[in-house]
Amino acid sequence: MDASRFISSGLVEAYVSKLATPAETQELERGMVVYPEVAAAVDDCQHDMEQYVSLYAVKPPAYLRQQILSTVETEEEARHSNAYIEETIAEEIYTRPVRVHGIWRWTAAASIILLAGSVFLGYTFYNRYNDYKIRYENLLTQNNTLTANTDLYRTRMEEMSKSLHIMKDPAMKMIKMPGTQLFPDAMATVYWNASSKEVFVLVNNLPAPAADKQYQLWAIVDGKPVDMGMLEPGNATPELLQKMKSISAAEMFAITLEKKGGSATPTSDQMYVAGKAG
């Protein structure tokens, strides 16, 4: 392999991320000796990997510093006072063969068998425990998802029953607004409460507006358009009513597509739906 093949083969990245097999590692290390540019590429990549790893740095618990420093200190003192050698001698004494007779031999054998048995049981139960732990965690996740879904449905239900309650009022007048010539498929409905003057709008079918556009409801009073408020974007659910501005008298209602936030006067060629209030 030549230098550029080494660099483009992915071996460098596999090496620094420790993904490379021992054979691949050897191959790359040979390449690093032969080609300085391969060595430089590895060094560069190593540097980035280390920077990534360092991002995960966490200050270790404070007590560890003293513990580690004194371990090393003790080791140094021991080295200087030759305690190492004594330790080795002491070990040799204990490794001298000792003859054991009779009942103790059987006791030892029995305890080894018992120990092996309990290790085996411990191992089995540990595995079983792990298995249950995984299952329990899976159930927990499922349960959380279900709860979240239930909350979602409950909110929707509450919104829908609110809409239904508004529609049921006998003082409520329903004004259908069919699509204009330009947008024959469009359809929306205004609910106008004659006693409370409240106005609600329901989108039956309006195309989703572009991100910078928004639908605006207008009332026509004495031939002049009056702003009735903006339709909330994304509220395309035909079951939900949106409350708009109140008005006591109007001849017509209409919806136009305007820039986000609304306009002072309607853009007439962007009128999607309109309906007579009479």
Place this chain on the structure above:
Amino acid sequence: MESAFNYTESELVQGLRAKDQKVFGYLYDRYSPALYGVALKVLNDEGNASDVLQEVFVKIWRNIDRYDDSKGRLFTWMLNITRNTAIDSLRSKAHKMDQKIQDIGDDVHLYTGNLTVHPSVDHLGLSKVLEKLTKEQRIIIDLAYYKGCTQEEISKVLEIPLGTVKTRMRNAIIQLRNLLKLV
């Protein structure tokens, strides 16, 4: 606990070879967070990570004569010791393969939620980098580096052909390198 002055890497190595405990203290202050971070990420347990960190620093102290500066930087050497010690500890605790896979499974699970970063790891830099890596890019780097997974194991866990593991890793690291330039 930052020391008042800085050592260069070769001064550090010299000091350690001379068994200078002050230099060792400095080494601890400067590098223990990065090394502890590695152990914590491998083992996911503060107690085990502390044990590993202690073992690592004792190994550094005892084996500094084996460090060869022509083969790489001191930090690289220490990171390798930490990673290997931590992964050995992980394996001795869970010698069974499926346990290892399960750990990976847990990890993969973590990645599916919001960016789950260890509570005490909360640099802006880290979340910035992690946000821009895809889930698969993060997992492939972490499985290899922090869990010691082989190419075969990664191909199984990520359900991708064995032949593409290295290519995916290359792309992940290239992406990582570009992001690090921005941090």
